[in-house]
Amino acid sequence: MKLFDVYPLNNLTIDRAQGAYVWDNNGVQYLDMYGGHAVISIGHTHPHWVTSIKKQLDKIAFYSNSIVIPLQQQLANLLGELSGKTDFQLFLCNSGAEANENALKLASFHTGRKKVIAFSKSFHGRTSLAVAATDNPSIIAPVNETSHVIFLPFNDEAALTDCFNNHGQDIAAVIVEGIQGVGGIIPASPAFLRLIRTQCDQYGALYIADSVQCGYGRTGQFFAHDIAEVNADIYSMAKGMGNGFPIGGILIAPHIQAKHGMLGTTFGGNHLACAAAIAVLEVIQQEQLISMAKQRGMYLMNQLKAIDGIENVRGRGLMIGFDTPDSMKGLKKLLLEKYNIFTGEAKPNVIRLLPSLALSRKQADEFLDALKEAISDIQNNTA
């Protein structure tokens, strides 16, 4: 049987990983500045995470959501403590798209309304409503097309106010990334997030903070949206939550009432996923990874801003992007093929850095040195 060919692949096989490094099947070491697409929060194969999963596996891996699973409450308690959203409620699922799908559905149930506001360059996942709220027509199948989603320009306060003035009574939710990831590392301005809060309050809509990529401590705060100093009604989470173990979830404000059967899933919140997610939060707490991400991110950004050949360095914490001008085409490929460094990208010309929150200063320097060399290779035509 062939694999369904949907991914453009690097011709590489990774079969071992530790911390910020991965090794291919020939034993070649790579620095992972991509974090396996922002997923690796505490570092690859962190010993506490590995031990917790192994111990849980020996006890029980899965039973359905028809019984009490105390690990879910333990996870909720820790999440409340670390995020500061102690009075929120937790619903667990398996991925980022599923988290947003449930968030949007819940907003519609709660308000009895159908319209959703989303923004230019947004990415919210590939399930039905999540993809309809994603600003990329090429991944929206005809069956996902809907008139329920209104796209507005990102960070445009006048357009948002205008839309609420015209359609406020129909709006169930506004869904927004704190820092757009796939869109190219574009931060939402705090003023824009605060306006979303006040407009939602005025018209009875819900503010959904898509924190799938920018959440879980990556930006130096638990949620990137926290920079606006207002609460959203729903936070969606996934990538960093399991450090590679598939798990997602939504944090739901106390004013939103649950009803039996309203949301549900077979696998969400299973024993093994909870054990992985608890281990992640314990490590984030013990190793103070949120403040580490902030410090390391500031260092990286300052150093990057001083490098000639790249442009528009931006982001927060360890969610950083910069543009490569036409003269630097091929930089990402060169970093991988000659310097053994994984980075992320966003079309057309953005390099994205999304490493583990435990990236050391030495590893940051290793990346910066390689980047400078790769740039001079291209400038001197020696690549």
Ligand SMILES: Cc1ncc(COP(=O)(O)O)c(C=O)c1O
């Ligand atoms: C902001 C954001 N939301 C949602 C998703 C979808 O997550 P998943 O791929 O786990 O479904 C992604 C994935 O890249 C994302 O970046």
